[in-house]
Amino acid sequence: MEETKPQLFKITFDGIEVEVEPGTTIMQAARKIAEADQSQTSIVPPAMCYYKPLPASGGKCRACLVKVAQGSAKDTRPMPKLVPSCITQVQDGMVVENTTNEAVLEARKGIVEFLLINHPLDCPVCDQAGECNLQDFAFEHGSAHTRYEEERRTFEKKDIGPYVQLHMTRCILCYRCVYTADQVTNKREHGVMNRGDASEISTYIEKSIDNDFSGNIIDVCPVGALTDKTYRFKNRVWFSKPEDAHCDCDKCSGKVILWYRGDEVIRVTARKNTWGEVNEFICNTCRFERKKTSDWVLEGPTKVKRSSVISANKYRSDLVKKPDFALKLAATQFKNIDDTREYVTDKDTIRHQSIENNDKANHRSLLNQNN
Structure with a gap:
């Protein structure tokens, strides 16, 4: 018998039409648009709890709320409230507004404020800084x-x-680590205890998380709540050099990223896709015990988004084209240095000129206040 292709649903997302299979969520439809056109990456809703490789994840942080301006071609009424795009399935003829809707952008500000209510401002000492979704x-x-x-x-x-x-103070209760332990490891030994504002990630009766794939809860955490004890305070991510590598492993795929500081491998992580999600989880042996280059087969530098802070100082100047607008701005607004001015080295003269300049600045400030 001839196979019949499933009927595709047409959805309009921020004015862009895309055809997807039934059962696709709004989030996945937006990602499909961005994967076809890299310039549209900014229209994809943010995701703090949704993780595609982990079924049943999503719908908790409300960061991906969007406005459905038209439910479907059959029912053109808009949905009365904003809906989470990560768990809402598309309908044929659905019209969705994300970056084009003011209510959505205003709601995101509220979600950020809510997530930061208890989150500490310790980015300067947090190992997640530079690759933190929050x-x-x-x-x-x-x-x-x-x-x-x-x-x-x-x-x-x-x-x-x-x-x-575990730094529970940083946790935003996204449940990603719980789903990872449920679906990737043999036995889950931690979860969310208590309810409401007393909820916290904890182990059962102070048990220790110790299984071959426990390290993956570090990779899926969107903040710095779960940290690698072998990597803590060793380096900033933008100072390290990521390299793709693989090895023959009987427990996992063995496909990893080696993070170098000079010639030293300071940490090993699983590879992530465009959306920061791990498609192939790795074992603890690869992650924590194989910290030598001789343990791996190097494939080459990891491709890093140009917009990411991790890309700092990793691009040759002759390969990066300077944007035209920056050159035009520099040509029109920046003044040439006057090299004909006398070069003063005498300390007393410098001190006297500094006092005069401060007096002039204070005088201008008083005039502006009086006016």
Whole structure:
């Protein structure tokens, strides 16, 4: 018998039409648009809890809320409230607004503020800095001010295994690590305890997380709540050099990223796709015990997004084209240095000129205030 292709649904997302299979979520439809055209990456809703390789994830953080302006071709009424794009399936003729809707952008600011209520401002000492989803989310959709005045919720750091340390104060309860333990490891030994504002990630009766794939909860964590004890405080991610590598492993695929500091492998992580998701989870042997270049077959430098802070200082100047607008701005607004001015080296003269310049600046400030 001749195979019949499934009927495709047509959805309009931010004015762009795309055809997807039934059962596809709005988030997946947006990603399909971006994968076909890299310039449209910015229209994809952010995801803090959704993780495609982990079935049943999503629908908790509300970061991906969108406006459905038209439910379907048969029912053209808009949905009354914003809906999470990661768990809402498309309908034929659906019209979705994301970056083009003011209500959506305003809601994202509220979500960022909500997530940062208890999240500590310890980016300068957090190992996740530079590859943190919450940092990106707050930068793109957040506000520079906060209305929260109460004390933040705090927890003590815990070693929940031989390789993993838990910073519950940073956790946003996305449940990714719980789904990973459920679906990737043989036995889950941790979960979300208590309810409401007392909820926290913890192990069962202070048990230790110790199985061959426990390290993957570090990779899936969108913030710095679960950290690699073998990598803590060793280096900033933008100072390290990522290299794709593989090895023959009887437990996992053996496909990893080696993070170098000079000639030293300071950490090993699983490879992630365009959306920062691990498609092939790796074992603890590859992640924590194989820290020598001789243990691996190098494939070449990892491809890093140009917009990522990880790409800092990793591009040759002769291969990066300077944007035209920057050159035009420099030509029109920047003044040439006057090299004909006298070069002063006398300390007393420098001190006297500094005092005069400060007096002039104070005088201008007083005039502006009076006016």
